[in-house]
Amino acid sequence: MFDLNAYLDSKRKRINSALNEILQNSSDSENLTAAMNYSIMAGGKRLRPVLCIAAAESVGGDEKNVLRAACALEMIHTYSLIHDDLPAMDNDDLRRGKPACHIKFDEATAILAGDALLTLAFQILSSIDFPTDSTDEKHATKWIEVINMITRAAGPKGMIGGQMLDIASEGKSLPIDKLKKIHYLKTGALIEASVCSGAILGGGGSKEIEHLKIYAKNIGLAFQVTDDILNVEGDPIVMGKAVGTDKQHKKATYPSLLGIEKSKSFAKDLVNNALQALGIFDNKSDPLRAVADYIIERKK
Amino acid sequence: MFDLNAYLDSKRKRINSALNEILQNSSDSENLTAAMNYSIMAGGKRLRPVLCIAAAESVGGDEKNVLRAACALEMIHTYSLIHDDLPAMDNDDLRRGKPACHIKFDEATAILAGDALLTLAFQILSSIDFPTDSTDEKHATKWIEVINMITRAAGPKGMIGGQMLDIASEGKSLPIDKLKKIHYLKTGALIEASVCSGAILGGGGSKEIEHLKIYAKNIGLAFQVTDDILNVEGDPIVMGKAVGTDKQHKKATYPSLLGIEKSKSFAKDLVNNALQALGIFDNKSDPLRAVADYIIERKK
Numbered sequence: 001m002f003d004l005n006a007y008l009d010s011k012r013k014r015i016n017s018a019l020n021e022i023l024q025n026s027s028d029s030e031n032l033t034a035a036m037n038y039s040i041m042a043g044g045k046r047l048r049p050v051l052c053i054a055a056a057e058s059v060g061g062d063e064k065n066v067l068r069a070a071c072a073l074e075m076i077h078t079y080s081l082i083h084d085d086l087p088a089m090d091n092d093d094l095r096r097g098k099p100a101c102h103i104k105f106d107e108a109t110a111i112l113a114g115d116a117l118l119t120l121a122f123q124i125l126s127s128i129d130f131p132t133d134s135t136d137e138k139h140a141t142k143w144i145e146v147i148n149m150i151t152r153a154a155g156p157k158g159m160i161g162g163q164m165l166d167i168a169s170e171g172k173s174l175p176i177d178k179l180k181k182i183h184y185l186k187t188g189a190l191i192e193a194s195v196c197s198g199a200i201l202g203g204g205g206s207k208e209i210e211h212l213k214i215y216a217k218n219i220g221l222a223f224q225v226t227d228d229i230l231n232v233e234g235d236p237i238v239m240g241k242a243v244g245t246d247k248q249h250k251k252a253t254y255p256s257l258l259g260i261e262k263s264k265s266f267a268k269d270l271v272n273n274a275l276q277a278l279g280i281f282d283n284k285s286d287p288l289r290a291v292a293d294y295i296i297e298r299k300k
Numbered sequence: 301m302f303d304l305n306a307y308l309d310s311k312r313k314r315i316n317s318a319l320n321e322i323l324q325n326s327s328d329s330e331n332l333t334a335a336m337n338y339s340i341m342a343g344g345k346r347l348r349p350v351l352c353i354a355a356a357e358s359v360g361g362d363e364k365n366v367l368r369a370a371c372a373l374e375m376i377h378t379y380s381l382i383h384d385d386l387p388a389m390d391n392d393d394l395r396r397g398k399p400a401c402h403i404k405f406d407e408a409t410a411i412l413a414g415d416a417l418l419t420l421a422f423q424i425l426s427s428i429d430f431p432t433d434s435t436d437e438k439h440a441t442k443w444i445e446v447i448n449m450i451t452r453a454a455g456p457k458g459m460i461g462g463q464m465l466d467i468a469s470e471g472k473s474l475p476i477d478k479l480k481k482i483h484y485l486k487t488g489a490l491i492e493a494s495v496c497s498g499a500i501l502g503g504g505g506s507k508e509i510e511h512l513k514i515y516a517k518n519i520g521l522a523f524q525v526t527d528d529i530l531n532v533e534g535d536p537i538v539m540g541k542a543v544g545t546d547k548q549h550k551k552a553t554y555p556s557l558l559g560i561e562k563s564k565s566f567a568k569d570l571v572n573n574a575l576q577a578l579g580i581f582d583n584k585s586d587p588l589r590a591v592a593d594y595i596i597e598r599k600k
Binding site for chain 1: 331386388406408418419426448
């Protein structure tokens with residue numbers, strides 16, 4: 001029986017230690033370095049980097065070859081949270097039970113810390129070591145492909161576009177297709193890029209990458225549906241943030257459109273689709289299988 | 301006699317047309333696309349992309365091979381202006397004589413438009429075509445090198461670090477070395493990356509790149525010294541922005557530390573150093589020579 005908690009603990013340790021190394025002395029401004037560190041170390045689940053590593057392992061790749069990309073994905077995720085929490089955006093004072101970056105520091109520092117984490121993520125992705133053998137070319141080409149995939153997922157046709165559409169739709173009733181689209185852009189695209197970049201850097205073939213993409217699309221949406229459910233019936237203490245806020249802000253969510261029970265069975269169906277897509281893999285994919293279950297069973 | 305105006309006109313046309321193509325349909329949110337377009341097309345001098353192209357031409361390279369990098373540099377510059385103008389940062393309502401992005405749109409849109417331009421810049425830099433001949437390997441390696449160089453120049457040990465230190469030093473008297481350092485980070489580093497990325501992608505050798513780096517370091521600083529001088533004695537109508545603001549905000553500047561006449565001769569010395577570094581190049585470097593003079597003679 002695969003032990004997800006032990007797996008997550010061990011991966012998180014390695015991810016946190018790598019992030020810590022990246023962020024040490026990352027700026028000439030102590031304040032900026034402190035703000036980046038604060039938000040990165042604020043207790044995230046490390047879902048994206050874990051997915052990246054687990055996808056690489058699924059195709060027979062090694063953690064150490066993708067750890068850099070895994071860290072970059074977490075840095076991009078963290079930058080997006082810092083900017084989303086700003087007063088001009090979602091105006092959230094709390095994040096993971098702690099003061100948001102702009103509360104702990106100030107708005108200017110939070111804006112710049114977000115900018116810095118985003119830029120540093122691409123610095124890490126492009127700081128690759130070139131082995132001096134004949135695999136050179138493929139090596140550089142793969143990293144360029146991964147950088148491009150991640151920029152697309154994080155950019156104006158991905159996460160940033162999703163956040164803009166989400167802000168614009170606040171207080172409006174949305175058809176479910178529009179909601180799915182916004183959620184895909186806002187959350188799903190970067191989750192997909194996390195899985196696929198791990199698969200590419202891990203040396204996966206095109207069929208393997210295709211199946212992992214289907215897995216990622218399904219768990220990405222399941223993740224968002226579960227987030228919406230937790231915003232209705234989660235425990236604010238366990239979650240480290242307020243619940244009921246979607247209703248307050250009149251946000252269109254799965255529970256508001258489908259009802260809570262149908263939302264739960266929808267999330268369950270998505271996870272089943274994800275597990276089915278993993279059918280071509282052996283037990284090296286057990287971490288991905290366990291993560292799929294975890295995504296809808298989590299309490300925060 | 302080299303005609304700088306004709307050169308700038310022709311390069312700007314090509315840069316603007318390429319930027320226009322990149323930004324068309326760049327997002328699923330019309331609002332976000334409009335905000336990015338607005339700030340990119342607000343009438344910048346296109347100094348960084350022109351330097352990138354002129355550096356490539358100096359080493360015998362072709363404009364078309366670096367146009368993508370040139371556009372990315374302008375997008376990064378524009379994102380930094382959008383974020384710098386925000387109320388929490390420099391709180392400037394006007395930029396190039398027009399309402400700043402957060403005034404024309406709103407703060408949330410301006411934050412996201414900045415984030416989007418930064419991310420899109422790295423998307424463009426990594427959207428390279430791979431020729432299928434034996435130069436493949438070097439090709440990908442060069443682009444990775446350029447991406448890494450630009451991230452370093454724009455990141456927390458470059459432009460973002462400079463902006464953070466600049467905000468922290470407002471109202472304080474600074475020794476000239478500290479001022480030079482902040483200016484190098486805030487402006488010089490990206491100018492240097494513009495010249496050096498052009499030189500690398502244009503196929504320059506290491507000696508050529510070294511000389512162009514010295515050129516860039518000198519004009520970068522000359523640019524900032526001239527900016528400070530213009531803030532004292534420039535014409536607000538020609539410049540499209542208020543003057544005297546540095547004194548108002550008690551900012552340490554070259555004129556405040558050295559006096560206006562010594563600042564001018566300092567800028568002139570820097571340009572002479574830059575021209576001397578171009579001594580190893582033939583007349584293909586005339587655009588770079590003319591740009592060096594332009595930098596201290598400009599009125600805006």
